[in-house]
Each structure stands twice: as structure tokens, then as C-alpha cells.
Amino acid sequence: MAGTIRESTSGRPRSDIWLYDLERRTLSRLTFEGRGYDPVWTPDGRWVTYYSYGDQLSGGIYRVAANKGSKPELLLASDLPTLPASWTPDGKALLYSQGNQGKYQSWVLPAPGSAESKPRLFSRTTFNEDGPMVSPDGKWVAYDSDESGKYEIYIEPFPGPGAKTQISTHGGRGTALWSRNGRELYYAEPNSWQLMAVDVATGGSALRAGQPKALFKLTATSIDDVLLDVTPDPNRFLFGRMQQEANAGSTFVTITNWFDDLRRRAPVSH
Numbered sequence: 001m002a003g004t005i006r007e008s009t010s011g012r013p014r015s016d017i018w019l020y021d022l023e024r025r026t027l028s029r030l031t032f033e034g035r036g037y038d039p040v041w042t043p044d045g046r047w048v049t050y051y052s053y054g055d056q057l058s059g060g061i062y063r064v065a066a067n068k069g070s071k072p073e074l075l076l077a078s079d080l081p082t083l084p085a086s087w088t089p090d091g092k093a094l095l096y097s098q099g100n101q102g103k104y105q106s107w108v109l110p111a112p113g114s115a116e117s118k119p120r121l122f123s124r125t126t127f128n129e130d131g132p133m134v135s136p137d138g139k140w141v142a143y144d145s146d147e148s149g150k151y152e153i154y155i156e157p158f159p160g161p162g163a164k165t166q167i168s169t170h171g172g173r174g175t176a177l178w179s180r181n182g183r184e185l186y187y188a189e190p191n192s193w194q195l196m197a198v199d200v201a202t203g204g205s206a207l208r209a210g211q212p213k214a215l216f217k218l219t220a221t222s223i224d225d226v227l228l229d230v231t232p233d234p235n236r237f238l239f240g241r242m243q244q245e246a247n248a249g250s251t252f253v254t255i256t257n258w259f260d261d262l263r264r265r266a267p268v269s270h
Contacts, residue, residue, distance in 0.1 A: 001019070001020050001022060001229065002017055002018070002019055002020075002030070002039035002040075002041060002048050002050075003017070003018055003020065003039065004016070004017060004018075004036060004037050004038070004039065005018050014035065015035040015036055015037060016029055016030070016031045016032065016035075016036050017029075017030045017031040017036040017039045017048060017050050017064070018030060019048075019066070030048060030064060030066070030068065031050070031052070031064060031072065033052075033072060034052035034053060034054060034062075034072070035052055035053055035054050036050045036051070036052045036062075037050060037051045037052070037083065038050055038051050038083045038084050038085075039084075040084040040085065040086060040087065040094070041066075041087075042063070042087055042091055043087050043088075043089055043090070043091045044091060045066060046065065046066060046067075047063045047064065047065060047066060048063065048064055048066055049061060049062070049063045049075070049084045049087070049094060050062055050063075050064075050084060051081070051082055051083050051084060052072070058074070058077060059077070059078055059079050059080075059082070060074055060075070060076050060077040060078045060082060061074075061075045061076040061078070061082055061084055061094070061096060061109065062074055062075060063075055063112075073112075075094075075109065075112065076096075076109055076119065078098065080098050080099055080100050081098065081099040082096055082097075082098045082099075083096055083097045083098075083099075084096045085097060085106075085131050085132045085133060085175070086132065086133045086134045087111075087134070088134050088138050088158075089134065089136060089137070089138045090138060091111055092110065092111050092114060093108050093109060093110055093111060093114075094108070094109045094111065095107070095108055095109075095122065095132040095133075095134060095141065096109060096132070097129075097130045097131060097132065103126075103127075103128055104128050104129065104130040105121060105122075105123035105128075105129055106121075106122040106123045106129050106130070106132040106141075106143060107119045107120065107121055107122055107123075108120050108121075108122050108159070122141070122159075122160070124160070124161065125145070125147055127145050127146050127147040128144075128145060128146045128151075129143050129144070129145045129147075130143060130144050130145075131143050131144055131174060131175040131176065133175060133176055133177060133178060134158060135158075135178050135182050135202065136178055136180060136181065136182040137182055137202065138158065139157060139158060139202065140155050140156070140157060140158055140202060140207065141155065141156060141157075141158045142154070142155045142167065142176040142178065142185055142187075143176070144172055144173055144174065144176065144187075148166075150171055151171060151172060151173045151190070152166055152167075152168045152171060152172050153166070153167040153168040153172035153176045153185070153187045154166055154167060155167055155185070155200070155207060155209070157205070157207075162205075165207050165209055167185055167187070167198050167200075167209050167212070168187060168189065168196065168198075168212060169211075169212055170189055170191060170192070170212075171189055171190050171191050172187045172188070172189060172190075172196070173187075173188060173189075173190040174187070174188050174190075175187075177229065177230060178230075179230050180230055180231075180232055182200070182202060183199065183200060183201070184197050184198065184199055184200060185197070185198045185200050185209075186198075186215075186230070188218060189212075189214075192214070192217075193217055193218045194214040194215070194216070194217055194218065195214070195215045195216055195217075195218055196212040196213065196214055196215065197212070197213050197215050198210055198211070198212050198213070
């Protein structure tokens, strides 16, 4: 897995992308220039895409080879916060969020070598829309939006246009993640700090969503601390968060095998 580690070296703040091998339990640094944030793997596992700025690198979205065999390559230059979210399963496009004067919108960036070269706007409203996550079949995008007056999770067709479906019922914030088979969507409910799961049926051109179910209470104190992933093995749920400890720099915490406990407390249908 890839994550961001923030630290202070000689009084200067740093933020780099690191790789953690879940089997060998080894942590290795991937980036050495700029300040790296929000790493996202390409579907083939060869590249890690991330946002960087400052410290010898111009602002924008970069990619770097996961085997450390290349220097960072700029994919999109931007002076605005530009945060990668997810690649389409075929690797042909990257969805990302870009902030401007406190408002975020979702964009689609064609992959290097594509016939298209310019990014296009995916957001179709003037509200904050953030964290676009493509479904495993590449036909839907989940994201959060404040169009109702508070943040909720929505799903709409990709590449669109099409009708959106509200997924959360009592607020939803941050990245919403699909299960690997595309039948569930997971998100954080900020008011209760619960991790929620929703059954999703995406047959044909229609989408049907079930009632949100609480899985367990999160230990995070900020929505930015919630980093979630679902492994290819449906029996393993991965939860990681960045944790600051006094006088100890940054610690990257990884917790696995949540599903054994979840089955006992709140089974999720598959």
C-alpha cells in the first residue's frame, strides 16, 4: 500500500510518499522531492500517482514508478490543490479533485499517451464535489457533495451524463470506497464517526442502493485521518491512518483482519 508520511527535518516540514509491504511488513520511501500527498496506484500496479508541490518540484499531479526505476513525471501542472482520487479500471483516465477559493470540483485527466490530452470537468454543479471514486466495472462514480446543505455521498454514471443517487442518509464525508466486487460502498459518517456500508446493485443502466448499515465506530478525530481500503480478499478489510505522536515524528498505523470481528457484530451481505 502507499501512504503519505509527514515529518520535520532540520526544522523544515516534509511530506513524502512511502510504500508499505503488507506481507513483509517493510516500509520504504518512494519520493524524495517536493511534498507528496494522496497517492493512488494505477490499475496495473506499475505506477503511483500523487499530488506534489514545492521543494524543487512545481505543483501538480505526478507519477513515479513503484519499482523506483524512474524520477517523478509531471502529468498535470497546477498551482491549485489538485488531489488524485481514482483511476478507471482500464487505466485510461484519472479522476481527481481540484480546489479553487475553497471550492472543490471533480475532473477527469486522460492517461499519458491517450488521444485526448486535456482534462475535462466531471462535476456538473456549482457545489463542492470531492473524492471521485470509480466503481470496479468503470460505469459509476461515488463522491461527496454539499449540495443539500451538508455533505452526503452520491453515485452517478460514468462518464455521464446521468441521474445521481444519494447513498448516505445522515451525512457522508471523505473518500467513499467500493468493495472489489462493486456490490458495497463504504464511507464515514462524520456525525457519529461510524464506518457505514451500503449494498449497491448496478445491473444494466439503473442503480439501486440499500439502507446504510453501521459497521463499527472509527477512532479518527478528523475526516482527513480516515484512510480505508478493501483488499482483493473479501475476508480482509484494511484500515490505516496517519498518527502524530509527541516528539516522535509521524507513525503510519495499519490494521488488518477487521472482517472476523465485523461478521460477529454486523454481518455484511456479499
